[in-house]
Amino acid sequence: MAESETGDKAGQASVKTALRVIEIMEIYAREGRSLTLTELAKLLGAPMSSCLGLIRTLASLGYLYETGRRQGYYPTSRLLNIAQRISRNDPLLERVQPVLETLRDATGETVIFGKLQDDGRVLYLEVRESQNPVRYTATPGELRDVHINSIGRAILGAMTDAARDAALAKVSFQPRTGRTVASREALEREIAMWQQQGWYPNFGESFPDLGAIAVPVEIGGAVYGMSVAGPIHRVESSVDPIVAALLRGQDALRT
Template identity: 35%
Template sequence: MAVKQIQNALDLIEYFARLKKPASLAEIQHHFGWPRSSAYNILNTLVERGYMYEPARRGGYYPTPRLASVSESIVSADPLNERLSALLEKLAAETGETAIVAAPAGRFSVYLDVIESTSPIRYAAHVGMRIPIHAGASGRALLSLYTPTERANLLSKITFEPYGTNALMNAEDVEAVLAASQKRGWYQSIREYSADLAAIAIPVVADERRFAIVVAGPQFRLEDKCADVAETMQRLTEEAGIIGASATMEQLAATS
């Protein structure tokens, strides 16, 4: 269950990311429809913790650099981020499509890093974007790294919806697709979550963490190249020194 106060604080931070200028208490209150006292309490808490300041008297509020500093400290402390980012850069360059690192987050796969294609027609994704874990290539690659018990428990909590024309509508169909995909070593979705979108993913394990490496783009460019793109993904992943889809399930289980 989501915590409302945390949701509001995060919504406020994202609001400033879009606005890119100070905002007054009244403007924030009006934008979100919050009671004045709630808006003030959130702002005052962030001010007291050093995440928000008042640039000028009556000039409104704006985030301090502390948020960026804390985020950078977290990201830079993990050398795996550099390895995965370098892998995405190579994938995007070789395939010409959007490259993504995804990880499990409950009933979703969440995008941790994204390198968008430079093509005018491309899959537009962003860090933090969430996809129902059963509905796309990224989630299915991640589900392949779950034990059967883990997977059954998770799928039992999912509400299956017809996101796309080829959407899977029950746990049995998901398991059948996973079994077929595991044999060939890669996972795909074509018009299963988004119209006219194709995606290819491979599961990887790095530093005892489960990830999916994804290449996604317009169906008309990718559908006939899925196997070739998957081969490129596997080659570059192995060159990066990450355990990929070619590893046995015993190896994956031992490191997950």
């Protein structure tokens, strides 16, 4: 076997192992309980032998602990502590977070800050959830289709024509609801209108009951998006004050 082929296979195995570790942590977040090796292997869709090796490694590194003899494993707080240290030292989020909190308090709705990835999807970087019992819930790290997401639309609107053409070439325009924009041509017409008004809506196009309004934000030469999202009836009835609050936040991040 050629040396390059051996290296490629080793690299693929390393990537697969890394993905498995992330999947294990996501399973714990979803299940919210101690899990036995058998349960983990089933939820992971992996052989028991592979799962055992991963669990033993994570336990030896202090990321999992055995909750009782043969009762299963659960994550320690080590991963949380690492994530908190990373978050505290993020210069972008340190700048953005106070603005998001002010915007959340002013509108009473959930506020999201995100960017467009190279694969054409919107990545949520930070979220400040509404304190209203009935609210839109999101978490950092979630991914959304660019053409039916208010943040994605705001970023598309701030792009050059060439960059927007490249981004829209990756979109399939599959309908999500009865309101979903049906074609690239229709979206481009709407983007031209939204550029004139300065804000970008999503009223029931990604989820039937969700309303969201976003504006683009340029920081350090990169374009991000900031949105206010909530139940569609509340957002549609409060467009003017929400837009005003978003524009204040946009101005605050420009300075």
